[in-house]
Amino acid sequence: MRSRTFLLFFLLISTALILPAAAHAAIPFWGPIIPPESASGIADSDLCPGNWAMLITVVNNVIQLLLTLGIVLLVPIRIAFAGFNIVTHPDAPAVRTKEGKAILDTVIGLVVAVSAWLIVDAVMVTLYHPDVPGWDAWSSLIKGEGKLCLKQAGSLPTDKLNEADITGITATGQTLDFSVNNVSGNACNPQTIVDAVPGVSIKTANLLACIAKGESDCGKTNKDNYNENEFWNKDLGGKYAGKASTAAGAYQVLLQSNSDCYNIPVCEEAVGTPGVALNCKKGFNPNGSGFTAGGDATILNKCVKAAGDVHCSAAAAVCVLSHQSFSSAYATDRYLPICQGKYGN
Numbered sequence: 165m166r167s168r169t170f171l172l173f174f175l176l177i178s179t180a181l182i183l184p185a186a187a188h189a190a191i192p193f194w195g196p197i198i199p200p201e202s203a204s205g206i207a208d209s210d211l212c213p214g215n216w217a218m219l220i221t222v223v224n225n226v227i228q229l230l231l232t233l234g235i236v237l238l239v240p241i242r243i244a245f246a247g248f249n250i251v252t253h254p255d256a257p258a259v260r261t262k263e264g265k266a267i268l269d270t271v272i273g274l275v276v277a278v279s280a281w282l283i284v285d286a287v288m289v290t291l292y293h294p295d296v297p298g299w300d301a302w303s304s305l306i307k308g309e310g311k312l313c314l315k316q317a318g319s320l321p322t323d324k325l326n327e328a329d330i331t332g333i334t335a336t337g338q339t340l341d342f343s344v345n346n347v348s349g350n351a352c353n354p355q356t357i358v359d360a361v362p363g364v365s366i367k368t369a370n371l372l373a374c375i376a377k378g379e380s381d382c383g384k385t386n387k388d389n390y391n392e393n394e395f396w397n398k399d400l401g402g403k404y405a406g407k408a409s410t411a412a413g414a415y416q417v418l419l420q421s422n423s424d425c426y427n428i429p430v431c432e433e434a435v436g437t438p439g440v441a442l443n444c445k446k447g448f449n450p451n452g453s454g455f456t457a458g459g460d461a462t463i464l465n466k467c468v469k470a471a472g473d474v475h476c477s478a479a480a481a482v483c484v485l486s487h488q489s490f491s492s493a494y495a496t497d498r499y500l501p502i503c504q505g506k507y508g509n
Contacts, residue, residue: 192236193228231281234274242270341370341507345382351414351474352382360430360478370507371490372415372481378499379416392468397456408454412468413477416497417484419444419467420454425483426470434473435466442467 198218214222246263253259345352354369376382393416395409410420417425423445432438447464449455456464470476484493491509494500 192232193225194232195225195229197225197229198222227281231278234277239270239274243267246270340366341373344370344373344377347382349474350382351376351477356474357478357482360475361482364482367507368482368485368490371503372478372485374503374506375416375494375497375499376414378497378502379414406453408456410448410454413471413480414474415477415481416494417471417477417480419464419471420448420452421445422480422484425480426467426476428476428479428483430479431470431473431476434470434476437466442470444470 198214246266249263250260340354340358342353342355344354346355347353349356352373354366354373357364357369357372393409393411396412397408399405400407400409410418412419419426423443426444427441429438431442432440435442443463444467447456447459447461447467449458451458471480481493489509490504491500494503
C-alpha cells in the first residue's frame with residue numbers, strides 16, 4: 165500500500181511540474197482547430213487551400229484540445245468522483261481500493277499523455293528550429309512563418325490568397341507600375357493586362373507591360389496593331405535557319421506552338437466567333453517551320469486579327485506563363501534582362 169501511496173504522490177508532484185511546461189507549450193488550448201488564415205498573412209474571413217504545414221497544425225491543435233479537455237475537465241471530474249465515493253463509503257475497503265486505483269490510473273494516464281506530447285514537441289522543435297531561443301510549440305513556429313496556404317499562381321493581394329508570383333520581388337514590383345504607360349487600353353499599361361485577365365498577379369502584369377514596350381513600342385511602330393513579328397514568314401537564320409516566327413500581337417505570343425492559348429473566349433470574341441476555337445496551328449505549314457505556305461489562310465487571318473486585339477494578346481500571354489517561366493517564354497527577347505531586373509523573373 166505504501167508503494168502505491170508513494171507512486172501516487174510522485175505522479176502528483178510530476179504532474180504539477182509538467183503542467184506549467186505544458187501550459188507554456190500551448191496548453192490549455194481552446195481553438196480554433198483550423199487556424200485563422202491571418203496566420204498565413206490573409207484575412208480571417210477568407211479561406212485558402214491548406215498545405216502540409218496547415219495539416220500538421222490542425223492535427224497538433226486536435227491533440228492539444230484533447231489534452232486540455234483531459235487536464236481541465238476529465239481528470240478533475242474523475243478524481244473528484246473517486247474522492248466522493250471514498251468519503252461517502254468510509255467503511256468500505258473495496259470502494260477505497262477501487263477508487264484509489266482509479267485515481268492512480270487517471271494520474272498515470274495524464275502524465276503519460278502529456279509527457280508523450282511534450283517529448284514529441286521538444287524533438288520537433290529541435291529538428292525544425294534548433295536555433296530558435298526558448299521553448300515553444302513547434303506548430304506555433306510553423307504558424308509564425310506564415311506558410312499555411314498553398315501558393316496560388318496568378319493571384320493578387322486583393323484576392324487575399326497566398327500569391328505565388330509575389331514572393332521575393334521588390335516593393336516596386338508589388339504595385340502596378342504606370343511609369344511605363346498609363347494610357348487606358350495600351351499594351352504597355354499593366355492595367356490593360358489586369359483588365360484582360362482578372363486575377364493575374366501584379367508581377368506578371370508589370371513584366372508583360374515591360375516586354376510589350378520592347379516588342380511593340382507601346383503601339384508607336386509601323387506594325388499593324390502590333391501584329392506580326394518582324395521575322396514573320398522570313399527565315400530566322402543562324403541556329404533557327406529554315407524556320408520563321410509565328411509570334412504576333414503586343415505580347416508576341418506564338419500562334420503556332422501556343423495555339424491552345426488562343427482558344428479562349430476573349431480571343432474568340434475578338435474575331436466575332438464566340439465559342440468557336442481558333443485552332444491557329446492549322447494556319448501554318450504542318451511541318452512546324454512557322455511558314456504560312458500550306459496552312460489554312462482563313463484560319464490564319466482570324467488568328468492574326470485576334471492577336472492584334474490587345475486583350476486577347478494579354479490573355480494568351482498570361483496563359484503561356486501559366487505553364488512556362490517568363491525566361492523561357494521570352495528567351496530570345498532582347499528586353500528580357502531589363503524587365504527581369506526591374507520586376508524579377
